[in-house]
Amino acid sequence: MDQKTLREFEWRCIQEEPPFCQTACPIHVDVRGLTRHMSRGEVQAARKVLARIMPLPGVLGLICDHPCERKCRRADVGQAIRIGELERACIRNSQDIGGIPPLPRREEQVSVLGGGFSSLSLAWDLARKGFGVDLFADRIGGSLLVLPEERLPRQALEAEMTKMIGMGVSVHGIRALTADLLDTLLAESSAVYLGLDDLLPNEPLLDFSILGLELELGLPRVDLVSLATSRRGVYCGGWQERELSPVNMALHGRKVALSIERQIQGASLTAAREKEGPYLTRQDTSIEGVTVRPAVPMAVSTGYLPDEARAEAVRCLQCDCMRCVDVCPYLERYKAWPKRYAREIYNNLSVVHGQRQSNTMINSCSWCRLCEYVCPHDFSMAELTGLARREMVTAKKMPPSAHDFALRDYAFSTSSRASLARLEPGKDACNHLFFPGCQLSGSSPRHVKMVYDFLRSRLDGGVGLMLDCCGAPPRWAGREDLLTPNAERIRETWDSFGRPRLVLACSTCAMIFADILPQVESISLWQVLDEETGLPEEARADKDIFFLHDPCTTRDLPAFRESVRNLLARVGLKIEEPSLTAELTECCGYGGLMDCANPEMAREQAARRAARSEKARILVYCAICRDELARGDKKVAHLLDVLFPGSQYPQSTEPLVRTGRGMADRQENRARLRAALLDQIWSEDMAREPWETLRLALDPETQELVDKRRILSDDLRRAIYHAEEHGNRLVDPATGRYVCMHKPGAVTYWVEYTSLPDDPGCFRVHRAWSHRMQLEAD
Amino acid sequence: MQRFPELIEKYAGWRCERCNEVLVPGPVRLEYLNVTFDVELPVCPKCAQTLIPEELATGKMLEVERILEDK
Numbered sequence: 001m002d003q004k005t006l007r008e009f010e011w012r013c014i015q016e017e018p019p020f021c022q023t024a025c026p027i028h029v030d031v032r033g034l035t036r037h038m039s040r041g042e043v044q045a046a047r048k049v050l051a052r053i054m055p056l057p058g059v060l061g062l063i064c065d066h067p068c069e070r071k072c073r074r075a076d077v078g079q080a081i082r083i084g085e086l087e088r089a090c091i092r093n094s095q096d097i098g099g100i101p102p103l104p105r106r107e108e109q110v111s112v113l114g115g116g117f118s119s120l121s122l123a124w125d126l127a128r129k130g131f132g133v134d135l136f137a138d139r140i141g142g143s144l145l146v147l148p149e150e151r152l153p154r155q156a157l158e159a160e161m162t163k164m165i166g167m168g169v170s171v172h173g174i175r176a177l178t179a180d181l182l183d184t185l186l187a188e189s190s191a192v193y194l195g196l197d198d199l200l201p202n203e204p205l206l207d208f209s210i211l212g213l214e215l216e217l218g219l220p221r222v223d224l225v226s227l228a229t230s231r232r233g234v235y236c237g238g239w240q241e242r243e244l245s246p247v248n249m250a251l252h253g254r255k256v257a258l259s260i261e262r263q264i265q266g267a268s269l270t271a272a273r274e275k276e277g278p279y280l281t282r283q284d285t286s287i288e289g290v291t292v293r294p295a296v297p298m299a300v301s302t303g304y305l306p307d308e309a310r311a312e313a314v315r316c317l318q319c320d321c322m323r324c325v326d327v328c329p330y331l332e333r334y335k336a337w338p339k340r341y342a343r344e345i346y347n348n349l350s351v352v353h354g355q356r357q358s359n360t361m362i363n364s365c366s367w368c369r370l371c372e373y374v375c376p377h378d379f380s381m382a383e384l385t386g387l388a389r390r391e392m393v394t395a396k397k398m399p400p401s402a403h404d405f406a407l408r409d410y411a412f413s414t415s416s417r418a419s420l421a422r423l424e425p426g427k428d429a430c431n432h433l434f435f436p437g438c439q440l441s442g443s444s445p446r447h448v449k450m451v452y453d454f455l456r457s458r459l460d461g462g463v464g465l466m467l468d469c470c471g472a473p474p475r476w477a478g479r480e481d482l483l484t485p486n487a488e489r490i491r492e493t494w495d496s497f498g499r500p501r502l503v504l505a506c507s508t509c510a511m512i513f514a515d516i517l518p519q520v521e522s523i524s525l526w527q528v529l530d531e532e533t534g535l536p537e538e539a540r541a542d543k544d545i546f547f548l549h550d551p552c553t554t555r556d557l558p559a560f561r562e563s564v565r566n567l568l569a570r571v572g573l574k575i576e577e578p579s580l581t582a583e584l585t586e587c588c589g590y591g592g593l594m595d596c597a598n599p600e601m602a603r604e605q606a607a608r609r610a611a612r613s614e615k616a617r618i619l620v621y622c623a624i625c626r627d628e629l630a631r632g633d634k635k636v637a638h639l640l641d642v643l644f645p646g647s648q649y650p651q652s653t654e655p656l657v658r659t660g661r662g663m664a665d666r667q668e669n670r671a672r673l674r675a676a677l678l679d680q681i682w683s684e685d686m687a688r689e690p691w692e693t694l695r696l697a698l699d700p701e702t703q704e705l706v707d708k709r710r711i712l713s714d715d716l717r718r719a720i721y722h723a724e725e726h727g728n729r730l731v732d733p734a735t736g737r738y739v740c741m742h743k744p745g746a747v748t749y750w751v752e753y754t755s756l757p758d759d760p761g762c763f764r765v766h767r768a769w770s771h772r773m774q775l776e777a778d
Numbered sequence: 779m780q781r782f783p784e785l786i787e788k789y790a791g792w793r794c795e796r797c798n799e800v801l802v803p804g805p806v807r808l809e810y811l812n813v814t815f816d817v818e819l820p821v822c823p824k825c826a827q828t829l830i831p832e833e834l835a836t837g838k839m840l841e842v843e844r845i846l847e848d849k
Contacts, residue, residue, distance in 0.1 A: 354849075355848055355849065356848045356849070357848065359847070359848050360848075399847035399848065400811075400847065401843065401844075401847060402847075709836075727795055727796045728796065728827065729795050729796075730792050730793065730794055730795065730801065730822075730827065730829050731792065731793050731795045732789075732791065732792050732793075733791060733792075733793060734791060738795070739792075739829060741830075748830075750830065750832070750835065752832075767832055769832040769835045769836055770835065771830060771835040771836075771839050771840070771843070772810060772843050773808045773809065773810040773815075773839050773842070773843060774808065774809050774810065775806060775807070775808060775809075775828055775830075776806075776807035776808065776809050776814065
């Protein structure tokens with residue numbers, strides 16, 4: 001990932017953008033920080049927030065004209081937060097924290113003319129930066145002095161002036177403003193400021209033309225960004241628009257302080273200053289679900305009492321944008337937000353020596369793209385982590401264990417032991433090609449046969465069958481190199497079958513094929529059942545209401561979702577949809593190989609999804625969603641259980657519901673399905689490997705252990721077969737248990753077992769484990 | 779060389795079936811992602827068949843594998 005790509009990703013995430021109030025404030029007071037502390041009753045800490053940004057906080061905090069309130073997001077759900085009153089309450093109810101220690105004294109001296117708030121703010125800022133300041137003023141306060149005592153106690157002004165003098169500001173009486181005076185001051189100091197908010201009301205007929213400055217409407221002409229006049233070193237501000245605005249006066253002072261610093265450094269006075277003063281933030285806070293609450297009323301007209309202020313501050317929404325994090329346990333887990341993740345991933349990819357701490361984070365995203373759908377700027381973690389995974393694979397930095405199981409599973413599904421492609425018996429081409437997908441074959445093989453039989457009986461033009469994998473696992477693992485030959489293989493078969501229409505049971509297959517085989521026409525099995533074949537006679541509803549779960553790969557496939565709802569209505573099954581449904585559905589925990597790279601995360605994701613509804617039953621139409629969601633307490637039925645109940649559970653009290661298959665059994669199911677179909681439909685016999693006839697006995701705890709450790713029955717059988725054949729095994733004479741090992745690839749498997757004397761050919765498995773480290777002799 | 783006395787003790791008495799020898803503690807070299815580790819494990823004194831116990835595979839070894847994978 002290059003810097004430019006990183007910036008593009010970062011730009012999309014607006015979580016770190018400042019809130020509306022802060023960018024509406026001319027000097028960008030951290031209002032969120034203020035209200036956060038005020039809401040907890042931390043008045044002193046709140047004052048520190050003000051003092052960090054405000055000049056003369058003991059004055060400005062009392063009299064600020066709060067333009068921030070006009071942009072407050074709370075206004076749409078109640079009334080704007082009364083930020084001005086909160087600032088007043090904060091200043092009045094907290095201790096003055098004293099002067100801020102200025103930076104080390106600089107040698108430059110600045111002359112500030114006028115006692116208005118723009119001049120005082122400038123003097124304050126300059127003193128903090130370490131400048132020597134001569135303040136020439138007869139009326140400290142200038143235009144502020146029109147404010148009544150109860151609004152601005154003069155004592156507060158005096159206290160801040162005392163502080164300023166302590167910070168090194170010298171106060172002098174003002175002399176007549178003449179060209180000579182300006183020349184003298186410019187000779188003695190680096191810069192001169194003319195504060196109109198005192199000078200003008202004082203001398204309404206002040207003739208600026210004598211100062212040798214260019215004028216505009218009788219006032220010195222200034223550049224609005226820097227407030228520089230036509231004469232180098234002379235600045236002017238403090239004019240009023242419409243009404244008294246202390247915070248705009250503070251902004252004038254602040255701008256000039258920065259201009260003077262730049263002037264002294266010899267830097268541009270105007271470059272890159274767009275974000276000074278009020279600007280529009282890119283922040284976009286959702287108010288969905290926020291309760292309307294009006295402003296807290298005041299018991300006395302002079303201002304909020306401490307408890308009232310606290311209650312008012314509690315109303316603050318603490319504006320930010322965590323839409324995606326709020327709906328995604330994965331984004332929540334790493335305790336940040338996409339912009340931060342983009343940076344972490346960029347850093348992770350750039351590591352040369354040292355820990356790559358974001359590997360697991362990169363590999364845990366389900367690629368469900370819910371973040372993209374809720375984000376105002378379409379930030380996609382799938383896109384980001386996809387790019388990272390592909391890059392890690394290319395750089396040979398992908399941890400071998402991350403996707404190993406899924407890739408071996410993929411290799412198996414596409415191998416001659418599990419895959420199959422046949423035309424309908426007796427036909428030499430077909431109009432339709434049923435592609436159930438590897439997970440349905442692995443999880444519910446009987447349904448593959450039932451559906452295929454049904455489609456052949458109802459559709460004209462021949463229905464072929466293809467047991468295979470679309471290539472989702474390698475895509476999720478960043479292994480595009482494995483995906484391309486697979487696409488080519490499937491395309492060749494499709495071509496040789498007469499370019500039939502693909503009938504897909506799995507939305508992940510639909511998503512992948514749309515991308516890798518765009519020329520291939522496809523339709524969902526659900527749409528075919530809804531619009532073309534009708535339902536099988538035995539289709540039946542359950543009396544209970546189910547919570548309908550859409551797979552995350554249907555997000556872009558409205559036709560899939562609609563057909564499923566039609567089918568449910570036709571069969572009369574009642575469903576309830578959770579708040580996150582249809583194009584806003586969530587992942588079950590398998591997508592993106594989350595379950596493979598981070599099983600714990602996947603369990604959490606599945607649990608969160610299952611808990612979205614209070615209903616005890618979940619209806620799904622994706623085989624892997626069923627198996628993932630069935631790990632919790634809820635009963636999960638697949639749509640095929642409803643439409644093709646078959647004769648398997650005639651007496652069961654819960655005919656639609658069963659628990660999921662373990663990962664380990666899926667390969668076996670696929671292999672058996674292939675063999676059974678070849679035998680029953682095409683009358684072909686297939687050779688079996690010698691170890692496939694071995695029978696295993698595992699108690700439920702052991703089965704769970706091997707599933708969890710991703711050890712397949714096939715691996716157990718091969719290990720035991722080789723030990724039995726060649727005697728390569730260790731034995732514990734005390735218990736008669738054997739331990740043997742088997743290393744089909746990168747992983748070494750160990751099995752502890754006993755043979756069952758009463759049942760030859762059957763072996764009891766006690767324990768099984770694996771590791772990736774190799775014995776050097778290997 | 780790292781030793782695991784509790785594992786040696788736990789698997790005391792186990793035999794190599796083919797050689798009919800009792801396993802004895804012996805040096806074993808393990809390798810992962812180009813890093814090698816010398817450890818002591820139960821091995822057959824005759825054919826060097828080694829036992830990697832479940833406790834080691836799912837404990838210390840897994841831990842080290844993960845660290846190396848994030849390097």
